[in-house]
Amino acid sequence: MADVQTQNLLATSFDLFAGLESTNHEQIVLCQDHATGLKAIIAIHNTVLGPGLGGTRFWHYAHEKDAIRDAMRLSRGMTYKASVAGLNLGGAKAVIIGDPKMKSEALMRKFGRFVENLNGKYITAEDVGTTTRDMEYVNMETDHVVGLPESMGGGGDPSPVTAYGTYMGIKASAKQAWGNDSLAGRSAAVMGIGKVGMHLLEYLHKEGVKLYVADINDSALQAAASQFGATIVSGEDMIGLDVDIFAPCALGGIINDATLPKLKCAIVAGAANNQLEDEKIHGDALKAKGIIYAPDFVINAGGLINVYSEYNGYVRENAMSQTENIYNTILEIYKKSELENVNNQQAAILHAEKRIHDMMLVHSTY
Numbered sequence: 001m002a003d004v005q006t007q008n009l010l011a012t013s014f015d016l017f018a019g020l021e022s023t024n025h026e027q028i029v030l031c032q033d034h035a036t037g038l039k040a041i042i043a044i045h046n047t048v049l050g051p052g053l054g055g056t057r058f059w060h061y062a063h064e065k066d067a068i069r070d071a072m073r074l075s076r077g078m079t080y081k082a083s084v085a086g087l088n089l090g091g092a093k094a095v096i097i098g099d100p101k102m103k104s105e106a107l108m109r110k111f112g113r114f115v116e117n118l119n120g121k122y123i124t125a126e127d128v129g130t131t132t133r134d135m136e137y138v139n140m141e142t143d144h145v146v147g148l149p150e151s152m153g154g155g156g157d158p159s160p161v162t163a164y165g166t167y168m169g170i171k172a173s174a175k176q177a178w179g180n181d182s183l184a185g186r187s188a189a190v191m192g193i194g195k196v197g198m199h200l201l202e203y204l205h206k207e208g209v210k211l212y213v214a215d216i217n218d219s220a221l222q223a224a225a226s227q228f229g230a231t232i233v234s235g236e237d238m239i240g241l242d243v244d245i246f247a248p249c250a251l252g253g254i255i256n257d258a259t260l261p262k263l264k265c266a267i268v269a270g271a272a273n274n275q276l277e278d279e280k281i282h283g284d285a286l287k288a289k290g291i292i293y294a295p296d297f298v299i300n301a302g303g304l305i306n307v308y309s310e311y312n313g314y315v316r317e318n319a320m321s322q323t324e325n326i327y328n329t330i331l332e333i334y335k336k337s338e339l340e341n342v343n344n345q346q347a348a349i350l351h352a353e354k355r356i357h358d359m360m361l362v363h364s365t366y
């Protein structure tokens with residue numbers, strides 16, 4: 001698959017056009033403004049299904065090429081996420097290079113003007129290092145921004161919707177593993193009790209799941225223990241716990257050569273992005289171990305569905321009911337994985353690519 005090849009190419013060399021070609025990116029926009037110190041990259045991966053939507057990350061990258069790689073990797077992920085979720089959206093992502101502490105109204109508004117210049121081909125939102133307040137500044141210069149506060153007609157914090165989709169993905173995975181989607185009496189280890197993890201605990205607790213939690217934030221752990229009776233464990237111990245479900249909700253790359261041999265769970269299903277350090281190697285290894293892996297970009301799409309809902313006059317119930325469909329989608333992907341004898345991550349990518357291909361044919365006549 002283009003995947004591993006692409007990752008290798010991006011990791012070992014920096015031939016920009018070769019990189020764009022291998023990932024089939026449409027466009028990369030470099031934005032520079034001396035007065036505000038803005039240095040931003042907007043990567044537009046694919047707009048067959050609709051405008052490219054993806055948040056703006058503000059990060060102190062060591063090298064410019066790292067920022068370009070990150071924007072490219074993340075924008076490609078957005079294409080797949082939107083496609084599998086059945087949204088009429090393409091994939092894109094922006095990164096602003098610098099210390100988030102250097103943020104100013106002027107810098108964010110200047111960035112907004114660059115977004116505006118793309119005439120709606122790129123729609124931005126908040127991401128790591130940017131806040132709703134930053135998006136309010138961007139919104140002063142462009143309408144092509146989502147994820148605004150509810151007071152401004154936006155959908156507000158998407159995390160509860162992301163958690164609901166993740167919960168649906170866990171239930172569908174239970175159905176696949178045990179023929180029944182009830183989680184009562186099951187056990188789950190949730191790594192990362194942040195905005196998504198805490199909401200996920202609530203759903204699991206309500207269904208009678210025995211919970212284990214790990215985080216680097218002690219107050220989040222104490223809250224999880226007191227509200228949901230969760231048992232606190234260290235991150236390292238969590239990997240080898242004999243539980244039914246492991247739900248990574250913190251960082252990417254948690255499924256790797258070091259963690260894989262220790263896993264004893266039946267299901268890996270969580271909200272964290274890019275959980276497999278290598279999509280092919282670690283996706284295959286999970287399959288070989290008989291562990292059901294719920295592709296992250298499929299089950300954490302609730303946040304994207306939530307911001308997309310802002311286009312039709314935001315109603316949270318509508319976003320939640322569309323997110324519920326993640327249950328059916330994930331079961332379709334498991335079926336595809338069996339039929340085509342590929343790992344679940346690859347099956348999800350094939351599912352996404354098929355929809356993009358089919359819609360390209362639909363758009364081939366005026």
Ligand code: NAD
Nearest residue numbers: 158159162192193194195196215216217250271272273303
């Ligand atoms: P968050 O920052 O609110 O929570 C992350 C939590 O992980 C924090 O409590 C943090 O202390 C903890 N953490 C960080 N490093 C850790 C480590 N080494 N070990 C254990 N815990 C650690 O983020 P969030 O919004 O809850 O998102 C969680 C994950 O889900 C992220 O990977 C994010 O990209 C992904 N995601 C979130 C959304 C959303 O709607 N918020 C949507 C899609 C995907």
